Amino acid sequence: MADLIEVRGLTVAFRDAAPVRDLSFRIDRGETLALVGESGSGKSLTALALLRLLPGTARATGEIRLDGRDLVALSERQFRDLRGRDIAMVFQEPMTSLNPVLTIGSQIVEVLRRHEGLSARAARGRAVELLDLVRIPEPARRLDDYPHLLSGGMRQRVMIAVAVACRPRLLIADEPTTALDVTIQAQVLDLLDRLRRDLDMALLLITHDLGVVAEWADRVVVMYAGRKVEEAPVERILAHPLHPYTRGLLGASPRLEGIGHYSTGRLTEIPGSIASAAGARACAFAPRCAWRAPRCEREAPPLATPAPGHAVACPVILAQEQSLAAAVG
Amino acid sequence: MPDVDITPLVYAGVSGDEPAAAILEPLPVSEAPAAVNAAARPRRRDARRALPAFLRNPAALIGALILAALVGAALLAPWLYPDDPLDLVGRPLLWPGARAAFPLGTDSLGRDVAAGLFHGARITLLVAASATAISLALGIVVGAVAGYFGGRLDDWLVKLIEIFQTIPGFILLIVLVAIAEPHLCIIIVAIGLISWPSVARLVRAEFRSLREKEFVMAARGLGYGHGRIIFREILPNALPPVIVLTSVMIASAILSESALSFLGLGDPNAVSWGSMIGAGREMLRTAWYLSAIPGLAIVVTVLALNLVGDGLNDALNPRVAAER
Numbered sequence: 001m002a003d004l005i006e007v008r009g010l011t012v013a014f015r016d017a018a019p020v021r022d023l024s025f026r027i028d029r030g031e032t033l034a035l036v037g038e039s040g041s042g043k044s045l046t047a048l049a050l051l052r053l054l055p056g057t058a059r060a061t062g063e064i065r066l067d068g069r070d071l072v073a074l075s076e077r078q079f080r081d082l083r084g085r086d087i088a089m090v091f092q093e094p095m096t097s098l099n100p101v102l103t104i105g106s107q108i109v110e111v112l113r114r115h116e117g118l119s120a121r122a123a124r125g126r127a128v129e130l131l132d133l134v135r136i137p138e139p140a141r142r143l144d145d146y147p148h149l150l151s152g153g154m155r156q157r158v159m160i161a162v163a164v165a166c167r168p169r170l171l172i173a174d175e176p177t178t179a180l181d182v183t184i185q186a187q188v189l190d191l192l193d194r195l196r197r198d199l200d201m202a203l204l205l206i207t208h209d210l211g212v213v214a215e216w217a218d219r220v221v222v223m224y225a226g227r228k229v230e231e232a233p234v235e236r237i238l239a240h241p242l243h244p245y246t247r248g249l250l251g252a253s254p255r256l257e258g259i260g261h262y263s264t265g266r267l268t269e270i271p272g273s274i275a276s277a278a279g280a281r282a283c284a285f286a287p288r289c290a291w292r293a294p295r296c297e298r299e300a301p302p303l304a305t306p307a308p309g310h311a312v313a314c315p316v317i318l319a320q321e322q323s324l325a326a327a328v329g
Numbered sequence: 330m331p332d333v334d335i336t337p338l339v340y341a342g343v344s345g346d347e348p349a350a351a352i353l354e355p356l357p358v359s360e361a362p363a364a365v366n367a368a369a370r371p372r373r374r375d376a377r378r379a380l381p382a383f384l385r386n387p388a389a390l391i392g393a394l395i396l397a398a399l400v401g402a403a404l405l406a407p408w409l410y411p412d413d414p415l416d417l418v419g420r421p422l423l424w425p426g427a428r429a430a431f432p433l434g435t436d437s438l439g440r441d442v443a444a445g446l447f448h449g450a451r452i453t454l455l456v457a458a459s460a461t462a463i464s465l466a467l468g469i470v471v472g473a474v475a476g477y478f479g480g481r482l483d484d485w486l487v488k489l490i491e492i493f494q495t496i497p498g499f500i501l502l503i504v505l506v507a508i509a510e511p512h513l514c515i516i517i518v519a520i521g522l523i524s525w526p527s528v529a530r531l532v533r534a535e536f537r538s539l540r541e542k543e544f545v546m547a548a549r550g551l552g553y554g555h556g557r558i559i560f561r562e563i564l565p566n567a568l569p570p571v572i573v574l575t576s577v578m579i580a581s582a583i584l585s586e587s588a589l590s591f592l593g594l595g596d597p598n599a600v601s602w603g604s605m606i607g608a609g610r611e612m613l614r615t616a617w618y619l620s621a622i623p624g625l626a627i628v629v630t631v632l633a634l635n636l637v638g639d640g641l642n643d644a645l646n647p648r649v650a651a652e653r
Binding site: 051053056080081082083084085088089091092093096097098099100101102110111114115159162163 | 479480542543544546547548549550551552553554561562565566
């Protein structure tokens, strides 16, 4: 199966720092890829780089292909036609992501007219269908409401309706439920998952919540300080995490059962805080790592592939695993 | 030349603290959307909420009524006084009330003061409104472009604004009118040219904060171009403080036009309140009413505009409204 999105060697650099470094991943059609990491790991910048929406001072280098088409080579005008039509994004903050002075109907109508050239009347009809699709009750009546009349969960549904209006092939959801009540989070994620299947989209789910990952993702990319430290199918990463950071994240997550750390009834913590992304040449996680070896301070850990589809950037753990396997074998 | 003071117009934006936790999500399908809606409605703040707030403010209401009366007078002038107000119609220097045909008296040449007042309202309001429209158009475009794009373009536009602000506005106005002929259109354009920098500064400041909002990022993420984002997404959010400023600008345009006419630099073929004061100046000791009546008209108009401006500020500015 051909990849929908292929990112190779993506680096986002500001003048004095590079918060995303040499990041490569791919997303298959119809797949949900979770991009996991704590705040400051470069997840959101990665998403913005895919849409070429980085702040003006940032420089992105690397290769981004959508259906084999090189996005880096596109002109700004060509890229504008692509945003919202081929790749759309749902932002974290539903309270501020809708324009407060425009009705929700006009905000949906506008994107339909922009990309699909529909007449005002046809676009309005589609807007009602879209509100219905995201399960907003009485969509025809809600069309002329202003965003402040809606609750956070409803607004996020409207945001999703705007994002999927032109049937994008990739939907990027940047922590779509972080700002919502816990009771609504599952509804919104279920909605995203249903839309992914119904509209045949791929979903890039950016989150720091491993509970979300376990339930809704197909594959996981774990980021730390701007680098990919581990990538695997979700079942494998939950059952067999390799990188010390992934293990730490799982140990610090309360919802997941069947993880060794959790059986003791206590959550573990990762000591320290995320290292500054600037200037770290060796393993960025080394200062917080329980498995730290002398070599971690000297050289950046290369990505290795211990199993098909599973990549990890920690030679120390890999060596340990291999000796363990040898001892058992 | 009165400086337009924009400091009290600091504005918190349309979207502020919203009742996030107060409204719970209804269950998947329609459980209680009506109740949610009803709970949210009293806390909304938009034009439909601002209008009653404006009308409840007695000072603002009085100002609005005075303005409405003035506009009415200006519109009715051709019917009430169909003749040219510059015509010599009676004995010179009749005091107000001395002759029933001339309720406000006549000036030194025998021109009807009441006719001048009504026709002067036309010219004064026309000049003020047109000049303000010009400076709004200029100021909004320059301020929006500077605030939205930032960077070097912003630096250059700010320098341009500063150049205009360092030249004393009224002197520039006199120079502009003196170079060209004193025609009404020239005066309108000249007043517009000296007053746009305050609009540009205000709009630029609004755009600088609004462009960082997430809905602007979301709009870019939907593939909208800069023009659409500036005029459709950001500008409506930046308008409330501009609306407030507009009333103050109309007032200051009236004062500029009056001052210009008083100095005899106005259009000689049009009666304005300022030119009436200027004509009555020489008889200030004997026939003071010639200066006082149009002067009072100016005072009342500017006062009314300021009352409306304050009322709009209170109604549209959520922070002031919250303190009440």
